[in-house]
Amino acid sequence: MTELKVTFKEFRNDVAPNWCPGCGDFAVLAAMQRAFANLGLTPEQVAVVSGIGCSGRISGYIHTYGFHGTHGRALALAQGLKIANRDLVVVASGGDGDGYAIGMNHTIHAIRRNIDLTYIVMDNQIYGLTKGQTSPRSQMGFQTKSTPKGSIESPLAPLQMALAAGATFVAQGFSSDVNQLVAIIEAGIRHPGFAMINVFSPCVTFNKINTYDWFREHVVPVETIEGYDPHDRNKAMQALMETDGMLTGIIYQDPDSVSYEDRIPGFQKTPLVKQPLKLERAEFEALVAEFM
Amino acid sequence: MTELKVTFKEFRNDVAPNWCPGCGDFAVLAAMQRAFANLGLTPEQVAVVSGIGCSGRISGYIHTYGFHGTHGRALALAQGLKIANRDLVVVASGGDGDGYAIGMNHTIHAIRRNIDLTYIVMDNQIYGLTKGQTSPRSQMGFQTKSTPKGSIESPLAPLQMALAAGATFVAQGFSSDVNQLVAIIEAGIRHPGFAMINVFSPCVTFNKINTYDWFREHVVPVETIEGYDPHDRNKAMQALMETDGMLTGIIYQDPDSVSYEDRIPGFQKTPLVKQPLKLERAEFEALVAEFM
Amino acid sequence: MVDQLSWKVGGQQGEGIEKPGDLFATALNRLGYYLYGYRHFSSRIKGGHTNNKIRVSIRPVRALSDDLDILVAFDQETIDLNARELRKGGVVIADAKWNPRLPEGVGDVRLISVPFTSIAQELGSTLMKNMVAVGATVGLMDLPVEPFQEVVTELWGRKGATVVEKNMQAIARGAEFVRRELGGPLDEFRLAPADGKRRLFMIGNEALALGAIAAGARFMAAYPITPASEIMEYLIKVLPQFGGTVIQTEDEIAAVTMAIGANYGGARAFTASAGPGLSLMTEAIGLAGMTETPVVIVDTQRGGPSTGLPTKQEQSDINAMIYSTHGEIPKIVIAPSTVEECFYDMAEAFNLAEEYQVPVIVLTDLALSLGKQTVEPLDYDRVEIRRGKYLGDTELPERERLDLFKRYELTADGVSPRPIPGQKYGIHHVTGVEHNEVGRPSEGAANRKQMMDKRLRKLQGFRLKNPINVHAPHEAPDVLFVGINSSEGVIREAIERLEAEGVKANHIQIRQVHPFPADDVRPYVERAEQVIVVEQNATAQLAHLLILHVGYREKIHNILKYDGNPFLPREIFEQAKGLLKTKELI
Amino acid sequence: MVDQLSWKVGGQQGEGIEKPGDLFATALNRLGYYLYGYRHFSSRIKGGHTNNKIRVSIRPVRALSDDLDILVAFDQETIDLNARELRKGGVVIADAKWNPRLPEGVGDVRLISVPFTSIAQELGSTLMKNMVAVGATVGLMDLPVEPFQEVVTELWGRKGATVVEKNMQAIARGAEFVRRELGGPLDEFRLAPADGKRRLFMIGNEALALGAIAAGARFMAAYPITPASEIMEYLIKVLPQFGGTVIQTEDEIAAVTMAIGANYGGARAFTASAGPGLSLMTEAIGLAGMTETPVVIVDTQRGGPSTGLPTKQEQSDINAMIYSTHGEIPKIVIAPSTVEECFYDMAEAFNLAEEYQVPVIVLTDLALSLGKQTVEPLDYDRVEIRRGKYLGDTELPERERLDLFKRYELTADGVSPRPIPGQKYGIHHVTGVEHNEVGRPSEGAANRKQMMDKRLRKLQGFRLKNPINVHAPHEAPDVLFVGINSSEGVIREAIERLEAEGVKANHIQIRQVHPFPADDVRPYVERAEQVIVVEQNATAQLAHLLILHVGYREKIHNILKYDGNPFLPREIFEQAKGLLKTKELI
Numbered sequence A, B: 001m002t003e004l005k006v007t008f009k010e011f012r013n014d015v016a017p018n019w020c021p022g023c024g025d026f027a028v029l030a031a032m033q034r035a036f037a038n039l040g041l042t043p044e045q046v047a048v049v050s051g052i053g054c055s056g057r058i059s060g061y062i063h064t065y066g067f068h069g070t071h072g073r074a075l076a077l078a079q080g081l082k083i084a085n086r087d088l089v090v091v092a093s094g095g096d097g098d099g100y101a102i103g104m105n106h107t108i109h110a111i112r113r114n115i116d117l118t119y120i121v122m123d124n125q126i127y128g129l130t131k132g133q134t135s136p137r138s139q140m141g142f143q144t145k146s147t148p149k150g151s152i153e154s155p156l157a158p159l160q161m162a163l164a165a166g167a168t169f170v171a172q173g174f175s176s177d178v179n180q181l182v183a184i185i186e187a188g189i190r191h192p193g194f195a196m197i198n199v200f201s202p203c204v205t206f207n208k209i210n211t212y213d214w215f216r217e218h219v220v221p222v223e224t225i226e227g228y229d230p231h232d233r234n235k236a237m238q239a240l241m242e243t244d245g246m247l248t249g250i251i252y253q254d255p256d257s258v259s260y261e262d263r264i265p266g267f268q269k270t271p272l273v274k275q276p277l278k279l280e281r282a283e284f285e286a287l288v289a290e291f292m
Numbered sequence C, D: 001m002v003d004q005l006s007w008k009v010g011g012q013q014g015e016g017i018e019k020p021g022d023l024f025a026t027a028l029n030r031l032g033y034y035l036y037g038y039r040h041f042s043s044r045i046k047g048g049h050t051n052n053k054i055r056v057s058i059r060p061v062r063a064l065s066d067d068l069d070i071l072v073a074f075d076q077e078t079i080d081l082n083a084r085e086l087r088k089g090g091v092v093i094a095d096a097k098w099n100p101r102l103p104e105g106v107g108d109v110r111l112i113s114v115p116f117t118s119i120a121q122e123l124g125s126t127l128m129k130n131m132v133a134v135g136a137t138v139g140l141m142d143l144p145v146e147p148f149q150e151v152v153t154e155l156w157g158r159k160g161a162t163v164v165e166k167n168m169q170a171i172a173r174g175a176e177f178v179r180r181e182l183g184g185p186l187d188e189f190r191l192a193p194a195d196g197k198r199r200l201f202m203i204g205n206e207a208l209a210l211g212a213i214a215a216g217a218r219f220m221a222a223y224p225i226t227p228a229s230e231i232m233e234y235l236i237k238v239l240p241q242f243g244g245t246v247i248q249t250e251d252e253i254a255a256v257t258m259a260i261g262a263n264y265g266g267a268r269a270f271t272a273s274a275g276p277g278l279s280l281m282t283e284a285i286g287l288a289g290m291t292e293t294p295v296v297i298v299d300t301q302r303g304g305p306s307t308g309l310p311t312k313q314e315q316s317d318i319n320a321m322i323y324s325t326h327g328e329i330p331k332i333v334i335a336p337s338t339v340e341e342c343f344y345d346m347a348e349a350f351n352l353a354e355e356y357q358v359p360v361i362v363l364t365d366l367a368l369s370l371g372k373q374t375v376e377p378l379d380y381d382r383v384e385i386r387r388g389k390y391l392g393d394t395e396l397p398e399r400e401r402l403d404l405f406k407r408y409e410l411t412a413d414g415v416s417p418r419p420i421p422g423q424k425y426g427i428h429h430v431t432g433v434e435h436n437e438v439g440r441p442s443e444g445a446a447n448r449k450q451m452m453d454k455r456l457r458k459l460q461g462f463r464l465k466n467p468i469n470v471h472a473p474h475e476a477p478d479v480l481f482v483g484i485n486s487s488e489g490v491i492r493e494a495i496e497r498l499e500a501e502g503v504k505a506n507h508i509q510i511r512q513v514h515p516f517p518a519d520d521v522r523p524y525v526e527r528a529e530q531v532i533v534v535e536q537n538a539t540a541q542l543a544h545l546l547i548l549h550v551g552y553r554e555k556i557h558n559i560l561k562y563d564g565n566p567f568l569p570r571e572i573f574e575q576a577k578g579l580l581k582t583k584e585l586i
């Protein structure tokens, strides 16, 4: 059997990422590759859809189908794609600016909709690609190019928002703990519905506050919480609030989640894209007859 | 002193609202007029900015300054306006589609920013003006024009989202209880920062489920909760989750809220709009000298 | 007996006045008459005047008539606002209940007060006053009652035989009352018999939706908006039968982007909206252009700018549809003129989108999208499915693991083969950033130029099968009329009258808006003494396209209308006469 | 001695190679030389080749030179990519550390290996290798060391005298090394002395920001994007001094809408972005147009479409800026050609926005927005503040309580008086729905027409003070060059060479893009034998504006470039010669 086993190398391509050395996004890339391999997926079964940002480049660094879209719209692309072809494993990804600033609306509504996708946000609490402005995740007082006197906006709590929006799967990883991240992504992909995964992915170039060390000191793995039950939405919310959003691991999963696709009236298991385009003459005539 | 007292009639104009008889929005209009009067405001001190929808028409039915903008963007207009003239009382308003579908992103970021505005969402859990499609507030299974077999998306919990976004004032009213609503709006306007107010405002024409009676049965006024403390964010979140978002009254208020305007470095108490446009020659020359 | 007749029903919005109009029109359609309707309504739910003007004829009609033969009024406001439109000898039928009266200065018009409400009450429900009103029309026009029986049964059959019976009684009573009042049928309201053929009766939006289904679209993502919502609402009802679905998105950006995502996945998917939605889609349309992802987008034009006149007729998005989005992409814009063309063009749009791998915008206007009209049979066999270089159902040849598929291969026609996700040997990358042949970001100058050239090459020489509709009987006409979208019928009627006065007029209707079919249009412009571009906007957008692409600026004149109402034949006729007079042609 | 010289420094992005370029340029600026720079960079943070090409001259320069005199290379890639650009006898200065070599086929070019790194190490930090490189240039060009001392002190003074001293030593050591290597200064690298005047040295974005402040803008709402971000970043630093602020919004829709809200409130506010942002603003721009709310929007054009080439030069948003947004609004689009004009036009944009109560788009391109250049003194006295019918600081006459202010009064010029919220007798309503004079929604046909006419009337006959920049020495020129934005300088250089070959060439640069200044442009087109429109896009957008508004299609030719790089004088010169030859003019 060993020769059949997919390894993460199957998901590597020959592009050298243009991320800065040490960027947290390398770990996210590696974790995605390993998760895909662990799930026994083949490259053509997967599509990685990404937004614009340093993080958004990820779709070009992985050997799967990839769509690098517009800023903030990865989830809209991904949802359309999944509706077209529900056999695909669709992973959307991007930065915290992409997903929580310009794209926040789609994030919330994708969560509500619960289409079977996995969404990975590389949360570095800053805008990397545009060279270091504040992001909705930047802490109050955080000094950046755009907030030289410190940010004066309250940072978003994306996972609390996700729970409030009715998320059925909420998890958080950290680039320093690739094993945990792999497990989270695997679980997210297996989850029947929308999996919301926030990853602390340090920007070593522009964010000198929320560094690897800083995160290491601040994260609270769910395992450290006695008897943590990831099936209780209210408790999950409480735990997030109490840890100021620093909880990592699988924070909440609805065991009864039914994906959007499975709720659509008349929607088939056979992907749309494999169904015939042409109507039968009789079908057409029946439709038209309604107008006579 | 009586002759000086402002009455809500000051805020009435001569337009007959084109809302359906019985629409919940009439009560919101009346409550706004009474709240303004109770606060001793005069019409020119107030600007009502609204979105597009049945509810959005409200800016035309009140005798104050009014700006009826584009669908979903009332808050962006309102924030710009307030920055221009912080002496104004700015109230933004619109429907649940306006604020929680197309405009949700602005809602969240306005909350984070905490500019001193009051935002009133007339939440009828449906799209009124476009004749009865599902809204992000529609319950699962809710049948509308756009969901004849029932909605299959999980409804948004706007006030939980608001708390997760760092709201400093969160309240909920109901068109049947105008007195409560007046009190909420007054408190919201007095609150130094962003006041998020959701109002159950039934659509008598298209929503035959979430009717006045339905709400009457389901709302949970905060007063009915023993020892409810509106200053505890976590408790407020819990109470919202436990009541499935049906809590009414002032649900949370941060007593230490400092408005965005008061945090902006160098921002004056004198409104921008009253400051001179022209630079002094010396100021200009100092700026330019930096480039030599 | 008359060949045609114009009927209008009016009342307060939200009071169910759609019913009598629909019933009247459907019954007459069943009798084989041709119909053309236009609804006047406001951006509010209840209250405010609304009306439905329907033209009935024994011959095809594609325009409103200038005047009105019969006005059915459910309130005094309806009479006050519309009575002036009645021809000499026209009739107002109104509910006796509120003592209807004709306004001052309305000349030779007859008012018949029919006790709509009391008859309905006698029959058990005031709701039936609508039926009494229909009956009054039946009496006035001396119509057979059978088709009404049929439609009433379809409408209320589920509620039981008594309900049907009651409603039919209401119709009979209304008819009887009017017959008695008139003392016998008036010849001027009796239509010549129709051919009795069953024809389709639908609005443009329904035809667009049918076209999409016929083309194999099984996914629509959309956000509600007037006057586009019916497309989505129809598909929501129908698509589940075919395994498809509609997602009502959070906004139009999500809608179009989802449609792009689904097309990337290999499905045929689309969105539809009106001006405000299209404006929001601007960035995404550029993404489709840059990534060469097919996508179809319907723009049902309404009164602009901004929220504008959401329920009114206009044709003012032409420029925006051609030029919107930053940078330069290939894009196709087509504009059907009739409901039939809505169907065929919509189906064709999906072919074009896939053949050229570009966004295709199907442009309609409110009158076309919402006007209900008699429609010639829609021909199943005319709907082709052509997917161009789509490889989704092809077995791709094996290749080395990292030898990515050249999704953007530089080809002679600029179009590259297109595998879809899921295919084993089709892996490639797609990006809105400039990219190389396998879709990887590339900033190189040479690659950039090649890729821009490739993309723009795709539509060089592009030509629809029918880029313009031509009615050009004259070799050397006095005037060429040029129109777009719903104006075809009204221009033709104006031309009939002009021809009757000796004017030689040709007429083309622009269906291929972009790329502009200059070579097709030019000969007609050249041959004409004068050109009159008829369009519903204030800045003569279509005329400017002519000037830009064809020239002959000095020949080109405009008839513009931008008050929210569709053209009437008389308006074009008279303004054209004015323009022609200045040229001393008449 | 030479009058001008072209210098380039290159290396890996994110390795601080901006420093030596800035230091070199600033020092030469202090000496009174004129400079013109263009940075080549990529859409990534670290890694990837970047370079900064700077032209230095004793006379004003507004274009890059075709070739290069000196290339300072921090890696072999820089040599490989740029050595071919060197003129015969040009010099590469490179770090000896990595054994630099000239690529095959690079002809008569001299390579000087300077031990950047080892000298820096000796001085205590490899970071100083930049300074050694600057020193090498100083040596090669035989420059005085004082201005460097000055700039180094400004840069590192805060870190203490030792740091300054060390850096100066690094410069001295580099200079010394090269002098020794050359055995004395080479005349061909010695610049003729400059006038020693202190001039401004800045990028277009800074000038735009200064223009906004000078015009009284105290609020900017924006979302970061290349190549616009510097505007926002500069204002973030500076506006607090003047009580103003910048909000970094959640997206561009919020940005422009906030700016509209602030303008409605009576402040002067604006936003700035590039193509993708502008596309997202499409709907809001329509709102500003419909509600007649002034707003200024900067579009810094970059390579499109979609994300395109975010760090590259292009001029491809012209059509989108004119025609975007559904429906029809009055709108002004102006395009400065120089950094000075960025300043004045930006300030003027606020006047126009308020005088006409319309959105004003200030269009630049990447080369203009980011190219750092010597700038003539900015004249405080030339900045006027004109607010048109703004009534915000007027005592309004008393009126009845419900007698709303006629914010949309129908006036002869179409512009209506504008009170602002807070004024006691100015209460009115504003809406993007069609409205009456007091701003209440109105669907009436007559009102609609009046209001459309009113809005469109505002810009009838609109004309900037300088709608075009004119360099037209010839009464009957062989050719008229037409350009836009940053191409002014490069076109002028090409013309100089053409004139040297006997071609008579006029030149206009379009500053008023919309409404198009047809009457200003026409005479120049008429008089020219041939017209060559030089623009950086693939579809000849500017040329089409000429054809549409002025005609003379047969005369109009294009020189297009859309590979992401700015024009070089030679390219225009040679292509123009080609075009002129076909006309047998040369």
Ligand SMILES: Cc1ncc(C[n+]2csc(CCOP(=O)(O)OP(=O)(O)O)c2C)c(N)n1
Binding pocket: A052, A053, A054, A055, A056, A070, A071, A094, A095, A096, A097, A098, A099, A122, A124, A126, A127, A128, A129, A130, A135, D223, D224, D225, D226, D252, D276, D277, D280, D307
């Ligand atoms: C519509 C639009 N606006 C702005 C930009 C410029 N832009 C590119 S990436 C980015 C934000 C990057 O931040 P984030 O999403 O956090 O990604 P990171 O680079 O930090 O991974 C911005 C503003 C754009 N490409 N498109």
Ligand SMILES: Cc1ncc(C[n+]2csc(CCOP(=O)(O)OP(=O)(O)O)c2C)c(N)n1
Binding pocket: B052, B053, B054, B055, B056, B071, B094, B095, B096, B097, B098, B099, B122, B124, B126, B127, B128, B129, B130, B135, C223, C224, C225, C226, C252, C276, C277, C280, C307
């Ligand atoms: C960009 C845009 N998209 C769509 C519309 C159409 N539209 C008008 S109101 C509305 C939603 C109304 O629902 P809601 O906001 O809940 O307000 P309500 O009418 O229920 O008060 C929509 C979709 C629009 N005006 N603009």
Ligand code: SF4
Binding pocket: A018, A019, A020, A022, A023, A024, A025, A054, A055, A124, A128, A129, A202, A203, A204, A205, A206, D045, D046
């Ligand atoms: S700038 Fe930050 S986010 Fe971007 S690649 Fe570098 S380290 Fe990563």
Ligand code: SF4
Binding pocket: B018, B019, B020, B022, B023, B024, B025, B054, B055, B124, B128, B129, B202, B203, B204, B205, B206, C045, C046
């Ligand atoms: S449709 Fe509903 S929301 Fe709109 S006015 Fe009528 S009752 Fe109110």
Ligand SMILES: [Mg+2]
Binding pocket: A053, A095, A096, A097, A122, A123, A124, A125, A126, A127, A128, A135
């Ligand atoms: Mg980030």
Ligand SMILES: [Mg+2]
Binding pocket: B053, B095, B096, B097, B122, B123, B124, B125, B126, B127, B128, B135
């Ligand atoms: Mg609603």
